[in-house]
Amino acid sequence: MEKSAKIYVAGHRGMVGSAIYRKLQKEGYTNLLTKTSAELDLRNQQAVTDFFSAEKPDYVFLAAAKVGGIIANNTYRADFLFENLAIQNNVIHNAYLTGVKKLMFLGSSCIYPKLAPQPLKEDYLLTGALEETNEPYAIAKIAGIKMCDAYRDQYGCNFISVMPTNLYGYNDNYHPQNSHVLPALIRKVHEAKINDEKQVTVWGSGAPMREFLFADDLADACYFLMQNYNEPNLINIGVGHDLTIKDLALLIKDVLGFEGELVFDSSKPDGTPRKLMDVTKLHNLGWKHQIELKEGIALAYNDFLSRY
Ligand code: GFB
Numbered sequence: 001m002e003k004s005a006k007i008y009v010a011g012h013r014g015m016v017g018s019a020i021y022r023k024l025q026k027e028g029y030t031n032l033l034t035k036t037s038a039e040l041d042l043r044n045q046q047a048v049t050d051f052f053s054a055e056k057p058d059y060v061f062l063a064a065a066k067v068g069g070i071i072a073n074n075t076y077r078a079d080f081l082f083e084n085l086a087i088q089n090n091v092i093h094n095a096y097l098t099g100v101k102k103l104m105f106l107g108s109s110c111i112y113p114k115l116a117p118q119p120l121k122e123d124y125l126l127t128g129a130l131e132e133t134n135e136p137y138a139i140a141k142i143a144g145i146k147m148c149d150a151y152r153d154q155y156g157c158n159f160i161s162v163m164p165t166n167l168y169g170y171n172d173n174y175h176p177q178n179s180h181v182l183p184a185l186i187r188k189v190h191e192a193k194i195n196d197e198k199q200v201t202v203w204g205s206g207a208p209m210r211e212f213l214f215a216d217d218l219a220d221a222c223y224f225l226m227q228n229y230n231e232p233n234l235i236n237i238g239v240g241h242d243l244t245i246k247d248l249a250l251l252i253k254d255v256l257g258f259e260g261e262l263v264f265d266s267s268k269p270d271g272t273p274r275k276l277m278d279v280t281k282l283h284n285l286g287w288k289h290q291i292e293l294k295e296g297i298a299l300a301y302n303d304f305l306s307r308y
Helices: 015-026 045-055 070-075 077-097 132-155 181-194 215-228 245-256 280-285 293-307
Strands: 007-010 059-062 102-106 159-164 166-168 199-203 212-214 235-237 261-265
Touching: 007 015, 015 166, 015 215, 045 077, 059 077, 059 215, 070 077, 070 132, 077 102, 077 132, 077 159, 102 132, 102 215, 132 159, 159 215, 166 181, 166 215, 166 293, 181 199, 181 245, 181 293, 199 245, 212 215, 212 293, 215 235, 215 280, 235 280, 245 261, 245 293
Parallel strands: 007 059, 059 102, 102 159, 159 235, 166 212, 199 261
Antiparallel strands: none
């Protein structure tokens, strides 16, 4: 990517898009194109067509999506399916129509079957049933992958798909119900600490295992892959190791300095028992994450404190 290339970062206000935007700025890109959702509703086909025809970006990072944690995915099933399909259909199709040189589509580790062998290799896609709580979101993301593949096959577009593991970082969503586990636990532990409470409630059994990648590391990987990866096949982005939700909660307690106990609420779903990415392909290309979990939690907590 030439430094003067016109690069559209879709979703630049979100955690992932803002990290990609910062990374591109840091690398000296000067022609970055962004629109807030108020300025451009990516679900609106005509609006997206008009935008692409007028702006004709050279490169696109498609980081705009409706996202959330396990309860949000399970509650807003129609919205997660419709909105994500609409956004990606509009952006991918118009990227093709206006001759975008390269597009990166961001998926999620939930595209893999619920009970797939671990770690998750890229070729496990579509080899089994999905996790029920996030099936609509996963179906939308799988459609996005297949769309990139189909536009490559039929029209020769250089559209690639990357699959990040569970993410956290600056600009995360700390909504008590709708957020992902890591920001949710930062908030709960923080509130328990300042209110001098003795307990924090953790959803589910605490036994599921998750892998966490700091969003700035993800942005670094996306930048790296935008320059070095041109294959039709998807590629995982993760750290290559995971921990139980209970251990995550203990680590957050430790970083935030909270001494109370953890209580597990079994009325809440566990979701997938484990989803550890196989990152062999990414490591073989020469990319590895920098920010380890404990350090990342401290960075995220500082961001939380500055914003709430
Ligand atoms: O991060 P999370 O919401 O989503 O939950 P998934 C991960 C695990 O943490 C589940 C438990 O076992 C939750 O029950 N958990 C414990 C909590 N306490 C909490 C809490 O206070 N809040 C939340 N949210 N969870 C999502 C998918 O799955 O992962 C999305 O639904 C997406 O589609 C995303 O793929 C990356 O990791 O289970």
